[in-house]
Amino acid sequence: MDIEAGRTFSLAKELVAPPGCTVSSKLARPDGAPLGFALAAGTDISAESYATPKLVLVQGGTLELYGSGGEATTLGAGELAVTPIDVPVGVRTGVGCGYVEVNLGREAQMNEMLKAGEVLRLADLLPYQDGSIVNMDLAHNAGMKLALMSFDAGQGLSEHSAPGEAIVFALDGEATIGYEGEEHLIHAGENFKFDAGGRHYVRADKRFKMALLLTLGE
Template sequence: MEKERKEEGREEKKEGRGVRVKAGEVFDFLSENPVIPGCTVSGELFGENGYSLISFSLASGTSISAESYDYPKLLYLLKGEIEVFKTDKSRWSLSPGEAFLIREYAPYGVRAGSDSVYLEFNFRKESAMNAVVKAGEVFKLKDLLPYQDGKIVNLDLLDEERMKFVLMSFDEGTGLSEHSAPGEALVFALEGRAVIGYEGREQEISEGESFHFAKNGRHFVKAKGRFKMALLLSLG
């Protein structure tokens, strides 16, 4: 079964919509966007300054036809199995935890081999991703950076005036001391476990779970064992 995705046109990326999940609570995107039999479902979770994050759920056998856009996008699979395809019959299979970068003006579609949930990060037309990420290749976000004894390792996938997309690895016992950020932030736990403190409350986050920090919310992160996460940070 093939369904056309509803156009998420650039004119729809209005300023200031922010993150559409509650701040201060551990959550998972699978619960936020459950699969509906026979259907494809999409919902914007974040939209600001020309960037957006959309969650998709595709029932087994459904698909989104090949489309091209004037901006790059990153697909990140949370559940199931999907096939990314081009009009020239090229195919790439993704399993949970794997990602795929699509360059601007490249027509790609998505087909679900089983009930699947994935995230789509849409960047600005002029956005330049870190060269460690190769368009048209399947990779795991957590494999892009190593651990280092006693240290925190940062890798900026995207570093622009109004948006940062960062990968971080924490050795056991390391962490970020309490601080606040000038914009909203989403944390995606990629591997291991950590304690997140937010406005005086501590919660544990594990691989596959996420957390929303509101603008200026006081928070800290402390690894329980080795821990990797991705951080999407709006800079206002």
Template sequence: MNRAFSIAEEHPPREGMTISTVSGLRAETKVSYFSLGRGTDVSAESYPTEMLCIGAGGTGRFALGAGADGKEVELGEGEALVVPKDTLCGIAAREGFVYTEVIAKGELQMNEAVKTGEVFKLAELAPYEKDSVVNVDVVSNEGFKFVVMAFDEGTGLSPHRAPGDALIFALEGKGVIGYEGQDHPIEAGENFRFATGGLHSVTANGKFKMALLLTLK
């Protein structure tokens, strides 16, 4: 998909339906898009590794754990949540909810600012620095890396090739993605996908923040 797109618009919630779609990223890491229609839910289940959820549209209620130790948190657009391993997690939508789910093989290494079971705003993890590009590792393991980047006005990344399939989440402001010789404007709320080895660059149009999900194997 050599264009900017919106996960939320490409996978809109359908009345009375819960829809899961494989992202198409070629990797050991399982990346899927979920759309929950108004009043629908995903039954509680647990995984032997942590699960990363990234809000794309609407708001979802995550019921984590069970009994006295259980709690509920809400996840919205531009926010993320790391669900603890071996923890029951049910998800429900009042008015419709779209999110990206990342299930990796193996334990995650996490930034100290990120706590499992707590929602965090992605754009707040990386501050702007004058004339600089700031990169903050959020979570990672041998199979993938998820980072947040802040580009000051006039900064960017020179053309380079990714070692694996990748997915951009534009969080704040506007930028231009160069991909295989063509420029693609992108703004907050949109996404862009790279194939392994795809030649790409990033240029900020003013101040710009984005998250990057990079698969490594």
């Protein structure tokens, strides 16, 4: 998937599979970068086990994570789960689904809120605080970082750049993102991508929550 930086878009609308098919594609350039998956209605990816945990973040539709014993966990848009290590897990959907998968690797550090098999709604994980920006690191390893931020109205981040590509997931409210001299309005449910080194800022004229998935260099 070739996602152009510097525009507001919706992964929920772009992660769509042809009927009867499943599709996967890299969302950033570095090796180990997050993958975007699209499953058409009534499709599945059979259960497999991995030696490292994975983050699964649903963007649209409904997804079931299921084990070899038949047990299943259902996730909707804006919800996240962590897969267990060395336990077979498959994914399936009845209505169609788009989601982002991040392989955390062996050395990943995770927030204690993240527990394998539990479903979390990202927008509910951190509060607003009057006159402040609240930050929470959810997971990171040598190649990536997933963080949450909430902005009270009138708060923002001054212009800066990052060493790797980044994808913003707007979770609540709305904000203005400045990128390379242009401003873009972003609402809950929408996304924005920064290229490595791209100059950007965030201005929350209203209360705003977002997740930031940052790749840490090439």
